[in-house]
Structure formats: C-alpha cells, structure tokens
Amino acid sequence: MLRQKNILMAGLALLISSAPAYGARPNPQQALEAIKAGNGRYLSGNTTHFEVNKEKREISASDGQQPVAIVLGCSDSRVPVEMVFDQGLAEVFVVRVAGNVCGLSELASIEYGVKVLQIPLIIVLGHSDCGAVKAAVDSAVSGAVFPGHLPGLIHQMAPAVAAARRTHPDQKGNDLVHSAATSNIWLAASEIYGGSTIVKNAVFANKVKIVAAMRDLKSGKVTFLGEYPQPVTVVTPGRK
Template sequence: MEPEPRPNTPVAALTELLAGNDRFVTGRRVHPHQDAHYRASLAAEQRPFAVVFGCSDSRLAAEMIFDRGLGDLFVVRTAGHILGAEVRASIEYGVSVLGAALVVVLGHDSCGAVKAAHDVLAGDTALAGELTPIVERVVPNVRFAHRQGVTDPDRVAEIHVRRTIETLLTGDSATTRAVAEGRCAVVGMSYRLAEGRVSVLGADPLAEDRLDAA
C-alpha cells in the first residue's frame, strides 16, 4: 500500500490539523495511519506534512491532540518550547529536507516553564540547578509580557509562543525562505488542557486562503 497523498500547502496542512483536533475534542477520532500496512509503506521514506514544535509537557502529545498517525507530523519538543540551536536545526530539517508545508509552535495553559520564570522575576524563587537553562530562556519573554501589562500566566504563555515564532523567523534560513516563497507557513497555537482544544493565536495568517479554498 502506497502512502496517501499528504496536504502539500500551508492551508491544507492547517485545515487538516484543525479538523483532527476537532475530532479529538468531540470524541470522533479516526486514528489515521496507524495500521501495519501503512507502517510498512513508510519504512523507506517519511514525508510529514507539518512540523509541530511544542512543549514537552506529557499532556501535549501532538499526534493525539491532532488525531494523526505515523509519518504525518515531524514533532520537536522541549520544556517550555525553548528554541536552541539543535531545535532550530531540527525544524529546518523538517522544512528543507522533509518538505513540511507548515510549522506550528504549540504552547499551552498552566505552563510550568512560564510559571517558573514568573516566580523568578517576582523574587519568589531563585535560579538553581539543571533547570536554569530553561528558565533563563523563558524569562525575557515573560519580562516582555509584563512590560505590555500582561501578567495572567496563560496570556503570558501565548506571548511566549509569539515571541518564539519571531525568534524562529529571525535571520536567513530555509524556513524563512520557504515562508517568503509561500511554500510554508508558521503559526502559533495554544492548547487548553481541560478542553483539549487548540486555537490559532492572533489573526489566523491563512484565514483568507482557507476561505478561498473552501
């Protein structure tokens, strides 16, 4: 059995992810691409349609919340979705080598990394131990949010996602070139732990294109 055609445009990829999340939320999951035949068809090559860069939180399993299967998503995860050199290179691989049409930066409410950074800035705790590199990378974005008058932890987490995207798109890279050429898009999403729902942050950058494709 040959792999099924994959979404090959940013609009199609985003539409597929949002449809999968809706199935997850409403209990209509179809668990695609998880059978033995499809597994065998992917042995020689992977062609994921999206890169999902998210937090390592155990409640944020991308294939589950988007109701996807083997070979669909190229998933990169770090605590607090911290964007280091290895992570950036992994995302670049997903876009430039695997040809993903969409990059999602996925945050969530009740984020422990954001809370830890907030506590450090409030003087309630001090940087210590092996968690320091994580908190240090989140602190500037939490400080930025505070300067904008945003202190609600979940809204701060959303700003952290947006700032992560800004960092990702800084400089010349395969991802920035693919975005400029329209072959790929980068969107931020926030996941609500209790509801299971993802939402696109800010104005949906592909809303007009999705309307035209409907």
Template sequence: MTTEKTDQTATSDPRHTPQGAFEALRRGNSRFMAEESAHPRQDGARRELMTTGQRPFAVVLACSDSRVPVEIIFDQGLGDIFVIRTAGEITDLSVLASLEFAVVGLGVPLVVVLGHENCGAVNAAQNALETGELPSGFQRVLVEKVTPSLLAARAEGGDTAEDFERHHVVEIAAHIVDRSPQILSRLREGTVGVVGMRYRLSDGMTEPVVNYGLDVPGTPGQPLN
C-alpha cells in the same frame, strides 16, 4: 543528513500546502475535542510504508509536558507530524537545525509552535520574576529562556498566566522566523507557513495566537522583515 522520500501520491495531497496542512491539523483537533478521533494511518500497511521513508506535512515544536501528546491532540497518524519537544518549547541551535531539516530536507510546509495551558516552564519563570528565586541546576536555563517572553508580555499589559503563555508562543514563533534564513525564504516564497498555538488542557482545543503566511481567523498575519 539526507532527504527521505515516500508515498509518491503525497505531492497531490492538499495537506502538503501551508494552508492545507493547517486545516488538517485543525480538523484533527476538532475530532479530538469531540471525542471522535479517527486514529488515521496507524495500521499495518502504514507501518510498512513508513519503513521506506517519511514525508510529514507539519513540524511541531511543542512543550515536553506529558499532557500534550502532539499526534493525539491533532488526531494524526504515523509519519504525519515531525515533532520536536523541549520544556517550554524553548529553542537552541539543535532545535533550529531540526526545524530546518524538516522544512528543507523533508519538504514540510507548516511550522507549528505549540504552547499550552498551565505550562511549568512559564510558571517557573513567572515565579522567578515575582520572588527572585531561581531553580537549581540546568533547570535555570528554562527560566532564562522563558523570562524575556514574560517581560515582553508585561510591557504590553499582560499579567496573567494565560497572557504569558500566549505571548511566549508569539515570541518563539518570531524567534524562529528571525533566526532561520531558510525558513524565512520559504515563507516569502509562500511554500511554508508558521503558526503559533496554545493548547488548552481544560477542553482540548488548540487555539491559534499568531501566524505567518496563513489565513487563520482571529490571528492577523505577521509581516516579514
């Protein structure tokens, strides 16, 4: 897969730094929460520009839940965010490959793991732990992938759905950093940041819960191994 390039002014765009990208998402989410979305970069000129390639400033691994439309809740436009969605934002080799393509192939400076309130995958894993009942078919994979996060949360005293959702984001972010040498090397260089967030369906806020290589109030930076 080859690198696609577009918009030569992007090299001087502050969004194309790890901190600048995070701040752009934060501002967009604030607009969304205030019902003042700008719907930027969605006109005909932008569509035409996107035919020549892409240079997104963030890659977001989000849950597939229909209530969490990534570009809308961050108030971003065409070509701004490279989105990967799986139920429970779980990872596999194809997800890790897609994340590395965004970071290495497209030069994305920010990796976001986005969980959310009332996550069905987390709820299913919690139910399995409490009742011993597993879903049928391939849905069982979701429980198997999410359960370790819940067990880790319980080991730290967590016992609510919010505790489990937040800790699952923390575990997925750590998994990405641990499993991807290419992302880890760019974290060490300071050219990439990683942030885990939880979207609140109730008020529309994306609250940071963990970060690597960023300045995010309320979430201490995690050390790199």
C-alpha cells in the same frame, strides 16, 4: 581537505537518502486545515489514528515520511501532539522541549523538516498551566531559584515574561502565567523565522507558514492565534 569533502558528500547523501519520494503535497493552508480538523476530531472523540496501523508503519519505513506539519511543543505529558491533532504515524514532525523554546537544536530540527522533508506548516504549540513558563514567571517576579540546568531554560523564556509584564503590569498569578505563555509562543515563532534563512526563504516563497497556537489543558481545544510574521496587505498608491 579530501577528508572534509568526503564527510560533506556523505552528509549530503544521507540527507538525500532520507528524503521521501514526493507525491502531491498540501500547501500551507491545506496543511493547517488538516491539523485543525484533527483537533476537531480529538475534541469530539471521533479520532481515527489511535489504532496500530501495520501497513502505514511498513510503507513509511520503506518510502520515507511526508508529515503535514512541524510542531514545536512543550514536553508536558498532557500535550501529546499526535493525539491532540489526531495524526498518525509519519504525519507530524514533533520537536518537544519544556516551555516550547527554540534553541539551536530545536531550530536545526525545524530546518531539517522544512529543507529536507519539505513540510509546509510550522506550528508553535504552547499550553495553559505550563510549569516551565510558571517557573520563568516565578523567577522574574519573586526571584525564585531553580536547580540544575533549569535556569538556562528559564533564561530563554525571560524575554517573553518581560514582555507580558510590560503589556499587563496589573496581572499576577495564573493570569500573568497565561500572558507569558502567549508571549512565549510568539517569541519562539519569531526566533524560528528570524534565526533561520532556510525558514525565512521558505516563508517568502509561500512554501511554509508559521502559526502560533495555544492548547487549553482542560478542554483540549487548540486556539490558533495567527501567523508569524503577520500577513500584510500591500496597497499600491493610486490604485483602488
């Protein structure tokens, strides 16, 4: 019992010691605007963060990190998150996994970003021509079999593929892969929200936004698809 308590206290101390001393933090909307502006700089070639910044490295090492966003993205080497959003050291908290799926490890990483680092924005970033999504589509459509642990990854994306096939029964090939990739982004967003009390409470308190986004590989443009859950307008009966 005492040992368990000591482990708990040590864990808590570790979390607190890694938490940054907070200054002025952006709200979720401000964080989203900063990320959108970063993708704009990336598209125009007027990037600001590709140089090595010695001062930032030393400050972030001693004072901790204050990232503007958590990004759950795909491992695909053509979607380097910091470059896509023109962000520098300690500015984005990136969770990358093939197919940008949200399993327990990914969710725990996101919870750390929300609870400990108090990051105000979660972006699920999918992309066009995703090989992982294509594998999941091939598995569902033609029964393609994949080696190793890939079937486990494909299994996580299966509900998104099924939803895309239901919604677009006439689609095939690249069109179906694109629809499945879009469904897969929303699936991960719903799993982040639905699977974590920490995230859900932060969304309720307007401390965090979850945003779905899709990056086009050729143009580099990130299209923001909307928030999860969708904001609702409450209409009070009898009032205008």
